[in-house]
Amino acid sequence: MEHPPDLKITLIGAGTIGLSFAAFHLSHLSHLSASHVTIYDTRPNAESYILESLPQFYGTHSPPLLSNVRIATTLEGAVSGAHIIQESGPENLAIKQALWAEVEKHAPETALLWSSTSGIPASLQAQDMTDKTRLLVVHPYNPPHIMPLLELVPSPDTSPNVISRTEEFWRQRGRVPILVKKEITGFVANRLAFALLRESIHLVDSGVVSISDLDRIVESSMGPRWAVAGPFKSYHAGGGPAGLEGFFNNIGQTVQDCWDDAGKVNVGEGWEQKIFSEAREVYGAVDTGERDRITRRLLDVLAEEREKGRRK
Structure with a gap:
């Protein structure tokens, strides 16, 4: 995808996600002196809020010129x-x-139109548009100025040209755009994360484990493992020479027993006060700066090691 020397990106909404995207785009415009990022937000103090908040997204990194x-x-x-x-x-x-x-x-007829929604399909968002082929969901994983994933979720009407131009844009910037083949509530990353969250709530609410210990379990096991290989690759490796089939041959009944016993907690069923209170007691206000710094370092190490593997 060829970009003009005066690339103009407009971001609508200056919340956490919008400003995180602004930080990312600005970091990749430094060599394009005629390019800029435009931000539109309806809050009355938008300009002062945006200019004061943006530098916070760079941590110890030097922010680009505002x-x-x-x-x-x-x-x-x-x-x-x-x-x-x-x-x-x-x-x-x-x-x-x-x-x-x-x-x-x-907007210009050739402009790419992206929504960062967490779960509202493009087919519903585009209902009042004349040309529904233009809209594409580009769902990030928070925070998008650090996390590589972008889920591209087209509606049945979205133009293949819009999809391919979007894929190329993000790949050129070192991101991981994944095309989701069908619209589905919450898309893929959130559905996986929320399934784990539901079982986590069930285990804590049932008195099996505390919030802090459950987090330590994830951080000390599947967290680092899944950063290296997702669930299919991990369990395919876990099955030895027989792969994923061997894994299910070995402990398939245990897997099924866990599925049968999975928590069925639902929002509004009364667990909230206990879980929310314990989370506040254990964590208070989470230091997202530390989270982002460690995440950046983890991603850097993964990229370095994968590059070594490609050179072998």
Whole structure:
């Protein structure tokens, strides 16, 4: 995907996800002096909030020049002339439908239109658009200025050209865009994470383990393992020469017993007060700076080791 020397990226919404994306894009515009990131947000103190908050996303890294940032005061002004328009607004279907219908009126016909939604399909968001082929969900894993994954979730109407241009954009920037073949609630990463969260709540609420010990179990076992290999590759390796089939031949009944006994907790069933209270008592306010610093280092090490493997 060829990018113009004056690449213009517009971000709609200056919440945590929107500003994290801004930090990422700005880091990759440093060699394009004529390029800039435009941010549009409806909060009354948008400009001061954005300019004060953005540097915090770089941690110990030097932030890029904020001269590459433009703060738009109208939606029309934000999207006119943009090559890429990325929405990270509230998780509200009506808001997103109205937003994209308005964006479509003022954005260039060739602009890429992306939604960072955590779970609202592009097919629903695009209902009021004239050209539904233009919209694509580009779902990040938080925080997107650090985490490599982008789930690309097209609607049945999304143009293949939009998908391929988007894939190439992210690959050129060292990210991992994964095409999700069908729209599904929560997409893939969140469904996997929320399945683990549900069983974690069940185990703590049932008195099997404490919150802190459950986290230590994950951090000391599947956490580092899954950073190296996902569940299929991990258990395929665990089955020895017979692979995944051998794994199920060995302990398939135990797997089934755990599936049968999996927690069926649901939101609003009364576990919340106990779980939320224990989480506050154990962790208070989590130091996300430490989280991001360690995550960056972990990803750097993984990239270094995989590069060594490719050279062999």
